[in-house]
Amino acid sequence: MGRVTERRRVLRIRATGTTSRADTLVAEEPLEIRLNGKPLAITMRTPGDDFALAAGFLVSEGVLGAADELSSIVYCAGATADGSNTYNVVDVKLAPGVPVPDITLERNVYTTSSCGLCGKASLDAVRTQTRFPLTGHPPVRLDTDLLAQLPDRLREHQRVFERTGGLHAAALFTDRGELLDVREDVGRHNAVDKVIGRALREDRLPLSGTVLMVSGRASFELAQKAVMAGIPVLAAVSAPSSLAVDLAAESGMTLIGFLRGTSMNVYAGDHRVAPRRAAAGV
16 A cells, blocks of 8 residues: 655755755555446545545545445555556445445546535535434534644644644544544545544444544535534634535534634534633623
8 A cells, every 4th residue: 555655855955054855745646436336536645544535535425324335445456557556546335225326427526635526516415415414413512622622632643744744634523522533634625534434434423422623724625524424513723715604504513713722713503612701800
């Protein structure tokens, strides 16, 4: 399988002088996802947790929603002309009876490591396709002191980021702050897919009562993935997009941006957030 990091020679220029040395870079390679043997999508990702990435992607697309709907995920042998395996092609086989989407009409695209399919059509699709509506579950109530701890706790587990400075991360916490999982990837949406895919394979969907914490901005696609997995709270250290806020408001999800220390903006679903009370006389 591919390596998570690679070494490259770099010329370092500093005020104190110039040196030549090896630098550690995050690996980025294409992953082709096939569904029942037919090409579905290609994404640029950091190798590792590829099966979880593929499973999470199919949750986001509304294809999978439970572990028993997944028959197998395998690397495709002979992925090159000489018959060697690059470990860059995976084939997902659905369990008997699980509907197979018409991938000639659905999403059969190349997605970069930074963005995917967005737009009003996607907003409508998420609203109608999610299996896990965010209403009807036991209410989640989050203390702002707990929320303030999540970015630092996420950063503590970004091991590859510490070596490269080039990875996004996604972490899943319980509403009491217990860390359930954390994944890294060159693509922020891939990191989220890896978290969701691991949960699917462990038959833990829907992820009600959880908080998804991401290291970058909260794009529409990340909000989409959270809604499709039944995650009621999405928090990000940076800004959300307008479409992400629209989706959060329409689906009943809590969306928090600029979560840095005790400061945060709640863009939707503020009924799940319990602000700290101001001191008397302040």
